[in-house]
Amino acid sequence: MGDPFDFGARPDAYAVMGNPIGHSRSPQIHAAFARQTGQRIEYTAIQVDPGGFEQAVGNFFANGGKGLNVTVPFKQEAWKLVREHGPEAERAGAVNTLLQDSPGHLIGRNTDGIGLVRDILQNHRGNIEGRRLLLVGAGGAARGVLQPLLAEKPQRLVIANRSPDRAIELAHDFADLGEVRGGGFTDIGNESFDLIINASAASLHGEVPPLPEHCLAEGGWCYDMMYGAEPTPFVRWGLEHGAGVSLDGLGMLVEQAAESFYLWRGVRPRTGPVIERLRA
Ligand code: NDP
Numbered sequence: 323m324g325d326p327f328d329f330g331a332r333p334d335a336y337a338v339m340g341n342p343i344g345h346s347r348s349p350q351i352h353a354a355f356a357r358q359t360g361q362r363i364e365y366t367a368i369q370v371d372p373g374g375f376e377q378a379v380g381n382f383f384a385n386g387g388k389g390l391n392v393t394v395p396f397k398q399e400a401w402k403l404v405r406e407h408g409p410e411a412e413r414a415g416a417v418n419t420l421l422q423d424s425p426g427h428l429i430g431r432n433t434d435g436i437g438l439v440r441d442i443l444q445n446h447r448g449n450i451e452g453r454r455l456l457l458v459g460a461g462g463a464a465r466g467v468l469q470p471l472l473a474e475k476p477q478r479l480v481i482a483n484r485s486p487d488r489a490i491e492l493a494h495d496f497a498d499l500g501e502v503r504g505g506g507f508t509d510i511g512n513e514s515f516d517l518i519i520n521a522s523a524a525s526l527h528g529e530v531p532p533l534p535e536h537c538l539a540e541g542g543w544c545y546d547m548m549y550g551a552e553p554t555p556f557v558r559w560g561l562e563h564g565a566g567v568s569l570d571g572l573g574m575l576v577e578q579a580a581e582s583f584y585l586w587r588g589v590r591p592r593t594g595p596v597i598e599r600l601r602a
Contacts, residue, residue, distance in 0.1 A: 333362040335386060336586065339378060340393035343369045347600065348391055351579045354599065355591035363388075363587070375399050383422055389586040390420040391579075397432075397462050404430040413495065414466040419582040431585055434463065435470030437578030438519070438547070438571075443474075445573050445594070448517070448543055450474035456515040457481045458531050459522030460488035460504070463547055467521065468492070472500040480515070482507050484522070484531070507532050514539040520546045520556040530559045541566035547574060573597055 338348040344367070352365035370378045375396045382390060392400040397416035401407065404417065408431040411417050417430035442448040455476045457464055460483035472479065478501040483489035486506035493504030516539050524531050525548040538544065544560025549572040553561070560568030576593045584590045 331362075332386075333364045334388040335382075336363055336365045336389045336391075337368045337382060337387065338365075338391035338393055339368045339370045339375065339382075339396060341369055341372065341395065343367045343393070346393065347575065348393075348579060350600070351576055351596055352583060354596045355580065355583045358595070359583075359587070359589045359591050361587050361589060370396065376403055379403060379420065379428075383426075383428070388422065389582070391582055392418050392420065394462075397466075401430055404428045406430065408432065410435060410469050413469055414462075416462045416466050418466070418578065419585060421585055431582075432466050433578040433581035433585070434574070435467035436581045437574045437576075438467050438545075439470045439474060440577040440581075440593075441569070441571075441573035442517075442543075442545065445577070445597070446567060446569065448567070450476050450517065452477050453516040454514070454539070455479040456510070456513075456518045456533075456537065458518065458520045458524075458533070459483055460485070460492045461521070461523065464521040465492060465495075467519070468496045468502075469499060471519075472496060472502065476500065476517075478503070480504070480510065480513065482510055482531070482533075507534070510534050510537055513537065515542060517543045517545065518560070520544070520548070523548075525554040525556050528555055530555045533559075535563075538563045538565060540564060544568040545571070547571040549575060572600060576600065 346367045349365050356363045400417040406429045411430050411432035414432045419431040421429045453476050481489040481504040489504030493502040544565045546554045546556040548554050549570040557568045557570050576597045580593045
């Protein structure tokens with residue numbers, strides 16, 4: 323960890339790697355955290371070509387880089403690259419944060435799930451314990467948030483996905499951590515849920531997953547991991563279906579970044595002002 327008062331030295335280097343990466347808000351978020359906490363860091367966005375991830379990571383750390391975030395499509399590759407994973411990353415099979423604790427020794431962490439749970443519980447004073455949860459999607463994002471969600475002890479968690487087999491497999495992989503079941507959208511039947519989390523990429527295509535009309539309990543919450551300047555299609559779906567609260571994933575994005583920042587620097591930034599600034 324660098325000395326924040328050593329003004330002569332080059333700032334410690336961090337970056338996010340992905341493809342595409344031009345849209346990433348991570349440099350802005352980490353710059354805000356650094357200003358707020360007085361940490362001297364530089365944080366850049368690096369576009370990496372398919373097939374070039376391992377080399378890019380090697381070069382980054384060989385040139386003195388201190389830590390990396392990893393985003394689409396390299397999270398699974400990052401997991402395979404490191405031998406040591408944080409407990410939350412082990413099962414996720416995906417890593418969004420790389421730390422170097424000694425030269426050549428990288429540790430892989432996944433802060434996405436912690437970010438989601440903090441946004442719901444702390445920023446919005448929501449509840450997960452004892453609630454009925456529906457997780458939509460069975461890709462990397464869904465896998466990454468399952469353990470932190472189940473740690474909050476929901477009454478039960480149903481995973482629904484366009485390809486039912488992937489949801490069934492995911493539920494099977496986490497079955498020892500709680501009451502989890504997977505299937506397709508039609509398998510949801512007449513059940514209703516207190517919290518529906520959209521971890522599918524449907525919003526990216528301007529679509530809403532084909533959920534049964536009455537699957538949101540009265541006053542239940544909707545959470546779309548996607549975010550944007552306008553309400554996402556799923557946020558709108560929630561409002562149209564009587565959600566008490568319908569949120570997008572900007573808070574999750576800032577919270578996962580804060581957890582990465584904390585892992586790297588040992589200092590926890592305040593997230594509220596940063597979320598507000600990004601919304602403005
Ligand atoms: P993946 O490509 O790994 O998985 C995509 C998932 O979405 C699959 O389950 C896929 O179903 C499903 N899907 C894709 N298109 C549709 C559609 N039109 N209708 C219904 N389901 C669909 O992506 P990720 O899991 O990495 O990311 C998912 C979302 O989460 C993205 O929108 C991403 O931006 C967001 N995200 C947000 C974060 C944040 O900090 N806010 C952090 C991480 C992710 P199938 O299995 O059938 O292909």
